[in-house]
Amino acid sequence: xxxxxxxxxxxxxxxxMIIPFVVWLIIFRYVPLWGWITAFQNYKPGIPMTQxxxxxxKYFREMFNDSxxxxxxxxxxxxxxxxxxxxxxxxxxxxILINEIRSAKFKKTVQTVSYLPHFVSWVIVASIVHAMLAxxxxxNYLLVSLGLIENPxxxxxxxxxxxxxxxxxxxxxxxxxxxxIFLAAITAINPELYEAAEVDGAGRFKKIWHITIPGIMxxxxxxxILSVGNLINIGYERQFLLRTSAVxxxxxxxxxxxxxxxxxxxxxxxxxxxxxxxSVISLILLFSVNRLSKKVLGYKII
Amino acid sequence: xxxxxxxxxxxxxxxxxxxxxxxxxxxxxxYVLAVSLNDPFDxxxxxxxxxxxxxxxxxxKEVFSYPLxxxxxxxxxxxxxxxxxxxxxxxxxxxxxxxRKDFIGRKGxxxxxxxxxxxxxxxxxxxLLIRSLGLMNNFLVYILPxxxxxxxxxxxxxxxxxxxxxLQESAMLDGANDFLIFFKIIFPLCLPVLATIALFVAVGHxxxxxxxxxxxxxxxxxxxxxxxxxxxxxxxxxxxTIDYYSNLDPTRTMRVTPQSLRMAMTIIxxxxxxxxxxxxxxxxxxxxxxxAIRT
Numbered sequence: 145x146x147x148x149x150x151x152x153x154x155x156x157x158x159x160x161m162i163i164p165f166v167v168w169l170i171i172f173r174y175v176p177l178w179g180w181i182t183a184f185q186n187y188k189p190g191i192p193m194t195q196x197x198x199x200x201x202k203y204f205r206e207m208f209n210d211s212x213x214x215x216x217x218x219x220x221x222x223x224x225x226x227x228x229x230x231x232x233x234x235x236x237x238x239x240i241l242i243n244e245i246r247s248a249k250f251k252k253t254v255q256t257v258s259y260l261p262h263f264v265s266w267v268i269v270a271s272i273v274h275a276m277l278a279x280x281x282x283x284n285y286l287l288v289s290l291g292l293i294e295n296p297x298x299x300x301x302x303x304x305x306x307x308x309x310x311x312x313x314x315x316x317x318x319x320x321x322x323x324x325i326f327l328a329a330i331t332a333i334n335p336e337l338y339e340a341a342e343v344d345g346a347g348r349f350k351k352i353w354h355i356t357i358p359g360i361m362x363x364x365x366x367x368x369i370l371s372v373g374n375l376i377n378i379g380y381e382r383q384f385l386l387r388t389s390a391v392x393x394x395x396x397x398x399x400x401x402x403x404x405x406x407x408x409x410x411x412x413x414x415x416x417x418x419x420x421x422x423s424v425i426s427l428i429l430l431f432s433v434n435r436l437s438k439k440v441l442g443y444k445i446i
Numbered sequence: 447x448x449x450x451x452x453x454x455x456x457x458x459x460x461x462x463x464x465x466x467x468x469x470x471x472x473x474x475x476x477y478v479l480a481v482s483l484n485d486p487f488d489x490x491x492x493x494x495x496x497x498x499x500x501x502x503x504x505x506x507k508e509v510f511s512y513p514l515x516x517x518x519x520x521x522x523x524x525x526x527x528x529x530x531x532x533x534x535x536x537x538x539x540x541x542x543x544x545x546r547k548d549f550i551g552r553k554g555x556x557x558x559x560x561x562x563x564x565x566x567x568x569x570x571x572x573x574l575l576i577r578s579l580g581l582m583n584n585f586l587v588y589i590l591p592x593x594x595x596x597x598x599x600x601x602x603x604x605x606x607x608x609x610x611x612x613l614q615e616s617a618m619l620d621g622a623n624d625f626l627i628f629f630k631i632i633f634p635l636c637l638p639v640l641a642t643i644a645l646f647v648a649v650g651h652x653x654x655x656x657x658x659x660x661x662x663x664x665x666x667x668x669x670x671x672x673x674x675x676x677x678x679x680x681x682x683x684x685x686x687t688i689d690y691y692s693n694l695d696p697t698r699t700m701r702v703t704p705q706s707l708r709m710a711m712t713i714i715x716x717x718x719x720x721x722x723x724x725x726x727x728x729x730x731x732x733x734x735x736x737x738a739i740r741t
Contacts, residue, residue, distance in 0.1 A: 179575065
């Protein structure tokens with residue numbers, strides 16, 4: 145006891161420096177977790193949490209009985225799987241191609257240009273996408289000029305385009321940025337391997353196939369596992385900003401469901417239940433891929 | 447060594463792909479710029495490609511005559527500056543304490559921070575917390591909830607752990623307390639990593655809109671540029687699904703159309719990022735590789 149006090153006295157400045165932020169952490173990160181019990185209560189504003197009426201799993205049952213919920217799940221899974229199917233391989237291919245550029249100056253220019261959209265907000269990207277795909281926008285202009293279509297397509301007027309728009313807006317924004325990690329992995333490959341292959345008479349394709357791709361494989365697998373772990377965390381910004389009333393059925397994802405049916409409708413307990421459902425799925429995915437990672441890579445990712 | 451035909455063909459195809467990629471990245475920005483500088487009623491005729499057809503600054507004049515724009519700019523700049531300074535200082539301070547191997551709470555507090563990287567309360571509990579703290583329609587809602595990111599703590603701490611320990615030890619022998627050691631010795635040495643993180647935090651502040659929407663939506667005094675753009679987007683996006691001529695509200699005599707107004711606003715909101723971007727690019731990439739090393 146006396147020793148502990150001595151240490152505390154000795155480290156009083158360190159403690160003073162960190163305690164305010166531990167308090168911050170508890171308030172802003174742990175109190176909302178404690179707030180999960182709202183999902184098991186019939187939450188009424190203005191009453192302390194301890195005096196709220198307990199309702200057990202009522203809101204979870206309501207959620208699983210809601211046909212909207214299945215529509216939302218379908219949208220969430222469809223968009224996350226589509227994003228994964230295109231968004232995962234493209235940066236790898238692009239990184240390999242960028243690495244093959246001979247002129248250092250051109251290489252740098254391509255990189256600078258392709259990272260740019262990562263730094264602009266989703267509001268800006270959504271505004272640009274709406275402009276590009278408008279009936280009088282350049283995409284329709286191009287398609288009509290080429291004679292591929294007769295009349296402009298109302299891209300935001302029909303549900304069938306929406307998932308593709310969301311997925312490709314995301315790829316447009318992030319593909320360049322996502323190459324960085326693979327380019328870093330390529331740089332780490334021992335240049336002697338390439339020199340030896342050249343002596344053996346290997347061409348470009350052979351070098352890519354036998355040296356570059358195996359060289360970045362550990363990184364590829366690590367990113368693959370991480371992406372699987374984050375499959376359900378597809379966010380809501382893109383969907384929120386790109387959606388129009390005509391595509392409501394295909395644009396709602398879990399977070400928007402919690403926002404529209406939870407916060408806006410004032411059904412806080414229900415919205416919390418939706419959030420818990422998402423967190424639990426996300427944690428299950430994370431723990432599973434972590435175990436998978438230990439098996440495949442020999443180390444845990446988290 | 448002579449290069450084979452296949453090799454040359456590969457180069458040519460690769461260049462074509464790269465040029466195509468650069469064009470589809472840059473072109474949408476140029477198109478928006480062209481429309482923002484074109485006569486709004488001429489734009490409706492369609493067919494604008496890369497240059498304005500009937501040049502005008504009316505769209506920009508209209509944006510700047512918009513009463514909320516000054517306030518939105520002020521709040522955006524304030525939240526970016528104050529938010530970045532407070533966030534970097536706090537994160538550095540926490541990182542320093544947690545980098546001290548002799549600190550008693552090191553393991554426990556680190557774990558407390560790291561857990562929050564993987565699990566959070568979610569939209570509704572966060573909202574209820576902000577409401578019960580009285581942060582609705584309060585400038586602090588832009589600063590406090592995102593003050594510290596555990597990921598940044600890890601980056602800064604890793605940097606601090608690589609600094610020579612002798613510097614701290616000699617300062618301690620001179621009788622300096624931990625607080626002074628942090629401010630006088632550690633903080634200046636960490637400026638490279640702190641600059642990188644400051645840039646990421648600043649971009650995040652400049653780009654955020656959802657907190658304005660959720661917590662300060664009804665408050666004209668706390669509006670931000672991104673939120674104002676989002677409002678214009680929400681009003682104009684719907685109309686692009688029906689008929690673009692309906693944008694022309696006959697009951698109002700307008701100098702510009704909402705679409706063109708939105709394009710000008712999009713450019714204004716993007717420009718600071720585009721101007722700063724080339725100068726800070728190398729820091730961004732450095733930061734990204736810092737993160738990559740950890741994973």
